[in-house]
Amino acid sequence: MGLKEARLYEKENAKVRCNVCAHRCSIPEGGYGICRTRQNRGGKLYTLIYGCVSSAHTDPVEKKPLFHFFPGSLAFSLGTVSCNFRCRHCQNWSISTAKPGDFCTAETEMSPEEVVSRAKREGCDGIAWTYNEPTIWFEYAYDCAKLAKRAGLYTVFVTNGFLTEEALNEVAPFLDAANVDVKAFSEGFYRKVCGARLKPVLETCERMLERGVHLELTYLVIPGYNDSDEEIGRFSEWVVAGLDASVPVHFSAFYPAYKMLEVPPTSVAGLERAHEIAKAAGVEYVYLGNVPGHEYENTFCPECGELLVERSGHRVRLRISGPEPKCPRPGCGKSLNIRL
Numbered sequence: 030m031g032l033k034e035a036r037l038y039e040k041e042n043a044k045v046r047c048n049v050c051a052h053r054c055s056i057p058e059g060g061y062g063i064c065r066t067r068q069n070r071g072g073k074l075y076t077l078i079y080g081c082v083s084s085a086h087t088d089p090v091e092k093k094p095l096f097h098f099f100p101g102s103l104a105f106s107l108g109t110v111s112c113n114f115r116c117r118h119c120q121n122w123s124i125s126t127a128k129p130g131d132f133c134t135a136e137t138e139m140s141p142e143e144v145v146s147r148a149k150r151e152g153c154d155g156i157a158w159t160y161n162e163p164t165i166w167f168e169y170a171y172d173c174a175k176l177a178k179r180a181g182l183y184t185v186f187v188t189n190g191f192l193t194e195e196a197l198n199e200v201a202p203f204l205d206a207a208n209v210d211v212k213a214f215s216e217g218f219y220r221k222v223c224g225a226r227l228k229p230v231l232e233t234c235e236r237m238l239e240r241g242v243h244l245e246l247t248y249l250v251i252p253g254y255n256d257s258d259e260e261i262g263r264f265s266e267w268v269v270a271g272l273d274a275s276v277p278v279h280f281s282a283f284y285p286a287y288k289m290l291e292v293p294p295t296s297v298a299g300l301e302r303a304h305e306i307a308k309a310a311g312v313e314y315v316y317l318g319n320v321p322g323h324e325y326e327n328t329f330c331p332e333c334g335e336l337l338v339e340r341s342g343h344r345v346r347l348r349i350s351g352p353e354p355k356c357p358r359p360g361c362g363k364s365l366n367i368r369l
Contacts, residue, residue: 033079051229089343105148108160115224155183174203190230213255265310275366281318
């Protein structure tokens with residue numbers, strides 16, 4: 030495994046254009062895409078990481094984080110190497126900066142059939158592509174997802190959202206849920222800190238909802254970079270007006286990492302301010318991440334404030350039930366955007 034002809038590319042004379050992510054790299058003979066995992070060989074585009082697994086674990090789905098998608102279930106979670114972003118604050122930089130061959134060997138390769146088999150064997154309810162960016166692993170994730178759906182497993186992308194519309198159209202019929210990491214709400218941040226663009230990420234989120242993919246968002250709050258009231262306000266307003274007020278938002282605490290070691294950790298007060306702004310904008314479900322034990326890890330009814338899902342770490346206590354859960358408080362009965 031490892032080497033496999035890519036999907037979604039077109040020839041441009043001696044070059045090939047990759048149409049999997051929004052960079053749409055034009056790659057000369059022998060060259061590589063920005064992700065470092067796709068190469069032009071003789072006028073054909075190849076992925077170099079098909080079946081190459083750097084990390085594989087059984088995780089609670091809450092760790093993705095997905096709080097409104099089969100709470101308390103287990104997802105077989107796997108990642109590969111490299112990335113199509115260059116985030117200066119990457120928490121998983123040891124694999125996102127790696128190249129094919131750095132981590133992935135014959136001993137770590139897994140066929141799609143082996144992935145599904147292991148997920149079932151370990152008692153998982155689904156499969157999540159995570160730890161690094163699943164878009165650059167598109168061919169493998171797509172093949173695994175098709176098999177997973179046949180086996181009755183759910184499928185999850187934990188992603189930066191930089192997919193093309195063509196890629197999303199291909200995988201969406203086999204993708205149940207996604208957590209999209211919206212890294213800031215300014216093009217300047219994306220350009221300077223991530224080496225990417227914001228607009229395609231927002232478009233992916235909108236398209237996922239249109240195609241019936243369960244969507245949750247993570248916003249890592251970085252002091253001095255993306256934590257102003259104005260920016261968080263614009264982000265929150267977009268969630269309500271551009272997506273849906275019921276889309277869960279996870280504001281997560283930053284801790285110094287990789288090339289941003291000089292930036293202080295996010296204060297709890299800073300996270301709580303983001304929560305306040307988002308709720309004021311009309312976002313119904315707002316959570317705080319990387320602050321274990323905080324009450325805003327729990328799910329409350331946005332209508333009456335009833336405690337619906339209680340969380341302690343990754344342990345979950347449900348106070349709701351049914352295929353279309355509603356708030357159990359007498360006189361409320363609000364429909365909830367939670368899949369059980």
